[in-house]
Amino acid sequence: xxxxxxxTESYIASDALSEVVNAATALGRPLLVKxxxxxxxxxxxxxxxxxxxxxLLVWNVKSTTKARDGLYIYDxxxxxxxxxxxxxxxxxxxNYIRMGKLGExxxxxxxxVLLIDEIDKADLxxxxxxxxxxxxxxxxxxxxxxxxxxRHRPIVIITSNNEKELPDAFLxxxxxxxxxxxxxxxxxxxxxxxxxxxxxxxxxxxxxxxxWVRSLDSLRKKPSTSEIIDWVSALxxxxxxxxxxxxxxxxxxxxxxxxxxxxxxxxxxxxx
Amino acid sequence: xxxxxxxxxxxxxxxxxxLKRFGVPVSINEWMTLQEALKAxxxxxxxxxxxxxxxxxxxxxxxxxxxYDRAFAEYFKGIESDDILVDEILKGLEEVDPLTLTEAEKxxxxxxxxxEVLENFRKQWExxxxxxxxxxxxxxxxxxxxxxxxxxYNPAGVRIGQGYGRHGSAIQIAEKRExxxxxxxxxxxxxxxxxxxxxxxxxLPEGPxxxxxxxxxxxxxxxxxxxxxxxWKRSRKNKIKxxxxxxxxxxxxxxxxxxxxxxxxxxSQIKDLKHYYFHNCVxxxxxxxxxxxxxxxxxxxxxxxxxxxKVIYVGDASMAPSExxxxxxxxxxxxxxxxxxxxxxxxxxxxxxxxxxxxxxxRRIFETSLxxxxxxxxxxxxxxxLDGLDEAIRALLKPKRPRITPxxxxxxxxxxNRPYQxxx
Numbered sequence: 001x002x003x004x005x006x007x008t009e010s011y012i013a014s015d016a017l018s019e020v021v022n023a024a025t026a027l028g029r030p031l032l033v034k035x036x037x038x039x040x041x042x043x044x045x046x047x048x049x050x051x052x053x054x055x056l057l058v059w060n061v062k063s064t065t066k067a068r069d070g071l072y073i074y075d076x077x078x079x080x081x082x083x084x085x086x087x088x089x090x091x092x093x094x095n096y097i098r099m100g101k102l103g104e105x106x107x108x109x110x111x112x113v114l115l116i117d118e119i120d121k122a123d124l125x126x127x128x129x130x131x132x133x134x135x136x137x138x139x140x141x142x143x144x145x146x147x148x149x150x151r152h153r154p155i156v157i158i159t160s161n162n163e164k165e166l167p168d169a170f171l172x173x174x175x176x177x178x179x180x181x182x183x184x185x186x187x188x189x190x191x192x193x194x195x196x197x198x199x200x201x202x203x204x205x206x207x208x209x210x211x212w213v214r215s216l217d218s219l220r221k222k223p224s225t226s227e228i229i230d231w232v233s234a235l236x237x238x239x240x241x242x243x244x245x246x247x248x249x250x251x252x253x254x255x256x257x258x259x260x261x262x263x264x265x266x267x268x269x270x271x272x
Numbered sequence: 273x274x275x276x277x278x279x280x281x282x283x284x285x286x287x288x289x290x291l292k293r294f295g296v297p298v299s300i301n302e303w304m305t306l307q308e309a310l311k312a313x314x315x316x317x318x319x320x321x322x323x324x325x326x327x328x329x330x331x332x333x334x335x336x337x338x339x340y341d342r343a344f345a346e347y348f349k350g351i352e353s354d355d356i357l358v359d360e361i362l363k364g365l366e367e368v369d370p371l372t373l374t375e376a377e378k379x380x381x382x383x384x385x386x387x388e389v390l391e392n393f394r395k396q397w398e399x400x401x402x403x404x405x406x407x408x409x410x411x412x413x414x415x416x417x418x419x420x421x422x423x424x425y426n427p428a429g430v431r432i433g434q435g436y437g438r439h440g441s442a443i444q445i446a447e448k449r450e451x452x453x454x455x456x457x458x459x460x461x462x463x464x465x466x467x468x469x470x471x472x473x474x475x476l477p478e479g480p481x482x483x484x485x486x487x488x489x490x491x492x493x494x495x496x497x498x499x500x501x502x503x504w505k506r507s508r509k510n511k512i513k514x515x516x517x518x519x520x521x522x523x524x525x526x527x528x529x530x531x532x533x534x535x536x537x538x539x540s541q542i543k544d545l546k547h548y549y550f551h552n553c554v555x556x557x558x559x560x561x562x563x564x565x566x567x568x569x570x571x572x573x574x575x576x577x578x579x580x581x582k583v584i585y586v587g588d589a590s591m592a593p594s595e596x597x598x599x600x601x602x603x604x605x606x607x608x609x610x611x612x613x614x615x616x617x618x619x620x621x622x623x624x625x626x627x628x629x630x631x632x633x634x635r636r637i638f639e640t641s642l643x644x645x646x647x648x649x650x651x652x653x654x655x656x657x658l659d660g661l662d663e664a665i666r667a668l669l670k671p672k673r674p675r676i677t678p679x680x681x682x683x684x685x686x687x688x689n690r691p692y693q694x695x696x
Contacts, residue, residue, distance in 0.1 A: 015324075016324045019314075019321055019324055019325060019328075020324065022314070023309055023314045023325055023328060023329075024328075026309070026312055026314055027305065027308060027309055027312070027314075029305070031328075032332070034334060076491060076494030076495060077490060077494055079494065080493075080494045080497070080498055083497070083498070162467055163467060163470065164467075164470070165467075168299075171332035171333075172299055172301045172302055172332075173301075174332070175328045175329055176328055176331060176332045176333075177328055178334035178337065217529065218529050220533075220536065
C-alpha cells in the first residue's frame with residue numbers, strides 16, 4: 001500500500017484536504033487548490049513532498065511565463081556564443097536543450113511533487129497550452145525530434161489566487177479543492193504548531209478577538225492565518241495580559257495592514 | 273417504519289440530474305473521473321468521504337459549493353434509514369463490468385451534445401432498459417460507445433458505507449451550507465469584485481511597430497546563425513476607460529459598503545477611471561465628491577469624454593416618479609432643474625452606448641418600482657452581485673439592445689399625466 005498523505009507536524013491538513021491529495025495521486029490527476037490568501041495553498045505542496053518523502057519541484061508562474069518554458073528551452077544564445085569558439089560541439093542541438101520544470105518532473109528517476117504556483121498569473125492561454133502535456137504526461141521536442149514521456153507520473157499541485165478564471169477544459173481535468181478559512185478549533189491547532197508553549201487562556205482570548213476582527217464586514221483585507229501567527233508572536237514577546245486583549249486590540253498593525261481598516265477596527269473595538 | 277422498495281437506479285443517474293437541476297455545471301468527463309475514483313475504492317466506504325471526493329472531482333469553483341451542498345442534501349436525504357438500499361447497491365455494484373474507453377472514444381463521448389445524451393437516456397429509461405444493474409447490453413453499454421453508456425454504467429464501483437451511522441454526517445455537512453457565502457449571488461468582497469472587473473481590461477497592441485522585440489530579435493538572429501535580424505512589435509496598452517456614476521445618500525445609505533467596495537475594486541483595476549456622484553437621479557450637475565459640495569455640469573461630462581467610455585451607474589433607481597419625469601422634480605427643494613431627470617439620463621445614454629446600471633437591490637424588488645422599470649428601459653439594469661456584475665460586464669463589452677428613442681421617453685412622461693395607467 002502506498003503511503004497516504006496526512007499532513008505534517010508543521011502543516012495541519014483537514015481530512016477533506018488529505019483525502020483529495022490522495023485521490024489526485026491515485027487518479028494521476030493534477031490537483032487545483034484555491035483559497036483565501038494565507039490559507040497555505042503553496043505550503044501544501046511542500047507538506048506533501050515532505051510527508052511522502054518525495055522531491056519537490058517548484059514552477060513559479062509569472063505574467064510572462066509561457067507554457068513552453070515549463071517543458072524545455074532551446075538555448076539558442078548559448079549555442080551562438082559557443083559557435084564563436086571551437087571548444088564546444090555545437091552541431092548537436094541536444095546539448096542546448098534545457099528541461100523546464102515539467103520536463104524535469106517527467107525525466108526524474110522517481111516520482112516527484114510538482115508545484116505549479118499561481119497559475120492564474122499567466123496568460124489566459126497558459127493552462128490550455130498545458131492540457132495535453134498534463135493529460136498524457138508527455139511532450140515532443142521539435143528541435144531534436146524526441147518525445148519525452150513521464151517515467152513516473154508526478155503529483156501535480158496547482159495553486160490559483162482567482163485573479164483570472166481558468167478555462168473549462170483545463171478545470172475538467174483537475175481535481176479541485178477550496179481551502180476554507182480554518183475554524184476556531186483548527187486555528188487553535190495551527191497556532192499551537194507555531195507556538196507550542198502558549199497559555200491556553202491567552203490563546204483563547206487571541207482567537208476570540210481574531211475572529212471578531214475578521215467578522216467586521218467592512219474590512220478591505222481580512223487578516224489571515226499568517227497574520228494571526230505574527231500577532232501571537234508579538235503578543236507573546238510583548239507579554240500582553242489576556243485581559244488586555246479582551247478590552248482592546250494590542251499591536252493592531254500586525255493584524256491589519258490597511259489604514260482604512262485600522263480606523264474601522266478602532267471604531268468598533270469595544271468588547272463584544 | 274415502512275420501507276421503500278430499493279430504487280435500482282439509485283446511484284448517480286439521479287445525483288447527476290439533481291446536480292444539473294441545482295445549476296452545478298457537471299460534464300461527462302468529470303463524471304467518468306468520478307467513476308474511476310469509485311472503482312479505485314477511494315471513497316473508503318463512507319458517504320462523508322464520497323461527499324468530499326465527488327465535490328473535488330465534479331465542482332471546480334467554490335461558488336458552486338453551496339449548490340452542490342443543496343443538491344447533495346436533497347438527493348441523499350433519507351439514505352441512512354434505508355440500510356436495505358445500501359445492501360442492494362453494494363450487490364449491484366459488484367456485478368457491473370468496468371467501463372473501459374479508449375482515448376478516442378472518450379473524445380467521441382465528449383463531443384456528444386448533452387441534450388441528446390439526456391434525451392436518449394430518458395427514452396431508454398422509459399422503455400425500461402435500466403432494470404437492475406447488470407447486463408443491460410443496450411442501456412448499460414459495456415463499451416461506453418452508445419450515448420446512454422456513460423449514464424447506464426453509472427452505479428459501478430460505489431461502495432456506500434457499511435458504516436451505518438456515518439451516512440448522516442455527510443448530509444449534515446451538506447445541510448449546514450457552510451459555503452453559502454461563496455455562492456455567487458451574494459454581494460462579495462473587494463477582491464472578488466476586482467476579479468470580476470478585471471474582465472473589462474482589454475490589452476490591445478496599439479500604434480506603430482516601433483518597439484524592439486528583443487526576445488524575438490535574439491531568437492531570430494540565433495536561428496540565422498548570427499546574422500542580425502531585427503523584430504519590431506507594437507506596444508500593448510490597456511484601453512479600457514470607465515465612468516463610474518454613483519448614487520449617494522438617502523435610500524442608498526444601506527448599500528454604502530457595497531458601493532464603496534465596488535469603487536475601490538474598480539479603482540485598482542481600471543487605470544482610466546472617472547467617477548461622479550448624484551442623488552436619486554442625474555440632473556444638469558454631477559457631483560465630484562461624495563459630500564456633494566462641488567460639481568461639474570453634466571453637459572460638460574458628456575462633451576468631455578469620448579463615446580468609447582464605458583459607463584457604470586450604481587443606484588437603487590427608486591424615487592418618486594416626479595423626480596424622474598418632472599421639471600423641478602429634484603427631491604432637493606433648493607435645486608431647480610429645467611429639464612426632467614429622464615432626459616438627462618437619455619442624453620447620457622445617447623452619448624455613451626456602452627452603459628449599464630447596477631442596482632444593489634434584488635431584481636424582483638427594483639422591477640416592481642415604477643422608476644426602476646423606467647430606468648431599466650434606458651439602461652440595462654443588473655443586480656450588484658457577482659453574477660449581476662458578470663452579466664453587466666458582458667453587456668458593456670457587447671452593447672446590443674436597441675436604444676430607447678426620444679418618443680418612448682416622451683410617452684413615459686405623457687402617460688404619467690394619466691393616473692393609474694403609468695407603464696402598465
